[in-house]
Amino acid sequence: DSGVTQTPKHLITATGQRVTLRCSPRSGDLSVYWYQQSLDQGLQFLIQYYNGEERAKGNILERFSAQQFPDLHSELNLSSLELGDSALYFCASSPHGARRETQYFGPGTRLLVL
Amino acid sequence: QQQVKQSPQSLIVQKGGISIINCAYENTAFDYFPWYQQFPGKGPALLIAIRPDVSEKKEGRFTISFNKSAKQFSLHIMDSQPGDSATYFCAASMTGGGNKLTFGTGTQLKVEL
Numbered sequence: 051d052s053g054v055t056q057t058p059k060h061l062i063t064a065t066g067q068r069v070t071l072r073c074s075p076r077s078g079d080l081s082v083y084w085y086q087q088s089l090d091q092g093l094q095f096l097i098q099y100y101n102g103e104e105r106a107k108g109n110i111l112e113r114f115s116a117q118q119f120p121d122l123h124s125e126l127n128l129s130s131l132e133l134g135d136s137a138l139y140f141c142a143s144s145p146h147g148a149r150r151e152t153q154y155f156g157p158g159t160r161l162l163v164l
Numbered sequence: 165q166q167q168v169k170q171s172p173q174s175l176i177v178q179k180g181g182i183s184i185i186n187c188a189y190e191n192t193a194f195d196y197f198p199w200y201q202q203f204p205g206k207g208p209a210l211l212i213a214i215r216p217d218v219s220e221k222k223e224g225r226f227t228i229s230f231n232k233s234a235k236q237f238s239l240h241i242m243d244s245q246p247g248d249s250a251t252y253f254c255a256a257s258m259t260g261g262g263n264k265l266t267f268g269t270g271t272q273l274k275v276e277l
Binding site for chain 1: 266270
């Protein structure tokens with residue numbers, strides 16, 4: 051168990067809908083990362099937050115957005131969902147300081163868009 | 165543009181054998197190279213990591229070999245066990261890039277009895 055929690059574990063929805071994925075980082079970790087894992091694209095970085103502020107952005111679609119709250123949990127919002135958005139979404143967190151590059155992954159949310 | 169290339173895509177090894185997975189990177193700004201292990205339905209778990217100032221790092225049965233001039237690194241799993249059967253991902257990150265991970269495409273390892 052990495053200490054990173056994600057909810058829900060599974061999510062089934064329809065095209066055009068909006069969903070919110072939630073992540074709680076390991077205790078004390080300030081950075082949260084979101085990744086998407088799909089069969090055709092592999093593991094892709096989406097976005098990073100550090101202590102509430104956006105730090106880095108990857109190939110995240112404009113339909114997707116995220117935020118990190120004062121208690122450091124993060125949410126990834128996916129809107130106008132398309133079939134191709136079906137994937138595993140992982141959250142990772144990393145500590146502050148000397149080991150800040152070490153990322154610990156949560157169990158993921160499996161999203162199925164029908 | 166794929167910045168981290170991983171091979172082979174799949175690998176079958178006999179129990180007790182050595183599993184070797186290779187990765188090559190393009191961006192010389194990368195300064196951290198972890199390997200992750202992922203079981204079906206689970207999140208990637210950090211296995212071992214190396215920085216480019218070291219040519220080899222060993223932790224138990226797992227060893228990373230790093231060749232900075234060739235921009236290549238590899239994972240060796242000694243005495244492979246059936247419980248090692250999983251998908252392995254190499255990755256790379258750079259301090260100046262927010263430490264976001266760029267992953268290889270993964271290697272499905274199967275260790276047979």
